[in-house]
Amino acid sequence: MTAKTLYLNGILDKETCEDFYKQFKEIANSEEAILIQISLHQVTAVKSEGMIFLTSILKKVKQTQGKMCFIEAKPKVHDQILLSGLLYNVPFFSSPAYAQRFLST
Numbered sequence: 001m002t003a004k005t006l007y008l009n010g011i012l013d014k015e016t017c018e019d020f021y022k023q024f025k026e027i028a029n030s031e032e033a034i035l036i037q038i039s040l041h042q043v044t045a046v047k048s049e050g051m052i053f054l055t056s057i058l059k060k061v062k063q064t065q066g067k068m069c070f071i072e073a074k075p076k077v078h079d080q081i082l083l084s085g086l087l088y089n090v091p092f093f094s095s096p097a098y099a100q101r102f103l104s105t
Helices: 014-027 048-063 075-084 096-104
Strands: 004-012 035-046 067-071
Touching: 004 014, 004 048, 014 048, 035 048, 035 075, 035 096, 048 067, 048 075, 067 096
Parallel strands: 004 035, 035 067
Antiparallel strands: none
C-alpha cells in the first residue's frame, strides 16, 4: 500500500473544499487503510469550512485504520490548523520524504 498525496491550494473555504473533497474520494475509494499526505505548500489560509474539510478527511482515514499527515505548510497555515485544536494529533513535516517515512511505519 502506497501513500497518496492530496495537493491543496489557495484559501481553503467552501468552494475550494468541494473540489478537493472530490479528489480525496478518488484516493479513498477502497476499503484499504488510507495513507495520505496533504500538501499545504500552496495554501494561503484556512477558513472554518477548510477545518471541517480536513477534519472529515481525518475521520475517514481513522475509519480505515490509516495515517494522515501534512507537508510543507506555511507558518501562517500551520498556526491556523494548530490553533483550531481539531487536528492536534496530525503531524506536520517539512518534506515529503519525512512524511513517507512516517506513513510507511
